Amino acid sequence: MPSFEPVTAALRVLEVLFALNRLKEASVGDLFRETGLNRPTIVRMLETLIHAGLVARHPSKPVYVTTGRTLELSSGYQKHEEMALAAAPILARLHTALQWPSDVSVFDGDAMVVARTSRSEGVLHFNRRPGYRAPLLGTSLGMAFLAFCDPRTRAQALAALAGSDDPWNAVVHDPETLERLLATVRDNGYASMNKDYSRTSYNGVASAIGVPVLIGGVAVGSLNLMYLRNSLDEADVVARFVAPLRAAAAEIADALSAMRGRQGSGGIP
Structure with a gap:
């Protein structure tokens, strides 16, 4: 069992990242339908992920995509x-x-x-x-x-x-x-x-x-x-x-x- 209560904001960031990874590209509306999180929260989570280099805005469409840096998240699992x-x-x-x-x-x-x-x-x-x-x-x-x-x-x-x-x-x-x-x-x-x-x-x-x-x-x-x-x-x-x-x-x-x-x-x- 975990020793401490989880950090809710961190869980939400991960939920948005997992959803975007499944969808490959998604708008805020797509992520709202996928996660049930409210739209302002989704936007904040996306901005956090962009700052971390894990997500980017699509250059020509109103959607978000994951970046190559997400590959680092799996490199330790063998x-x-x-x-x-x-x-x-x-x-x-x-x-x-x-x-x-x-x-x-x-x-x-x-x-x-x-x-x-x-x-x-x-x-x-x-x-x-x-x-x-x-x-x-x-x-x-x-x-x-x-x-x-x-x-x-x-x-x-x-x-x-x-x-x-x-x-x-x-x-x-x-x-x-x-x-x-x-x-x-x-x-x-x-x-x-x-x-x-x-x-x-x-x-x-x-x-x-x-x-x-x-x-x-x-x-x-x-x-x-x-x-x-x-x-x-x-x-x-x-x-x-x-x-x-x-x-x-x-x-x-x-x-x-x-x-x-x-x-x-x-x-x-």
């Missing part, structure tokens, strides 16, 4: 890089074979961070860039990891979600139901996207199945496959794609293990 390197060629082959996009992710406290994706920009709104934080109890990535991770990690992750008001996190307050859900994932060998999360993030048109990336029987990450619900129902997805998805996850685990072995022996820097 946990996902190893997974991204191991998974890259496998994700590419999987996408070619199955024709639906996938993400591979690693655990980061209260979410799964997308390390690599085979999604591309397009009208389907499947695009999620590396660094996207997928909710643990809302996504197939999160549920697949939670079901197969070590108990201590699971307990810490669920404790971190206890204060959340997101609808997919309500089950954290019902341990028996949650354990039944996780047991079902373990029995089936795959997880499904929460319907509330699908409605919130994709207007209900998209869903996903996810499997763990296992080393020694313990999850070190997870892999999903996204699909459109009006093109496939979950039974079809399970019948056609769970087996190749699990095979790809096993390949990623082998590549990751081999990479760690070479690092340990000094084979790669």
Whole structure:
């Protein structure tokens, strides 16, 4: 638990920066609709971010954009890089074979961070860039990891979600139901996207199945496959794609293990 109350102004600055980063470019009105903060507050936060060199006004449109300096904010985070390197060629082959996009992710406290994706920009709104934080109890990535991770990690992750008001996190307050859900994932060998999360993030048109990336029987990450619900129902997805998805996850685990072995022996820097 935090030792002190958070600085509200700092939280608002970060909220505006996160929203602008998601939108890529935005007016004050866009940021108002995205954050719910009042417009004078948004303007003050933008001016603060401009002063810090993280945001700039667009030269020809009445919108704001992030600057290259925002890249410095991610330079210290390296946990996902190893997974991204191991998974890259496998994700590419999987996408070619199955024709639906996938993400591979690693655990980061209260979410799964997308390390690599085979999604591309397009009208389907499947695009999620590396660094996207997928909710643990809302996504197939999160549920697949939670079901197969070590108990201590699971307990810490669920404790971190206890204060959340997101609808997919309500089950954290019902341990028996949650354990039944996780047991079902373990029995089936795959997880499904929460319907509330699908409605919130994709207007209900998209869903996903996810499997763990296992080393020694313990999850070190997870892999999903996204699909459109009006093109496939979950039974079809399970019948056609769970087996190749699990095979790809096993390949990623082998590549990751081999990479760690070479690092340990000094084979790669």
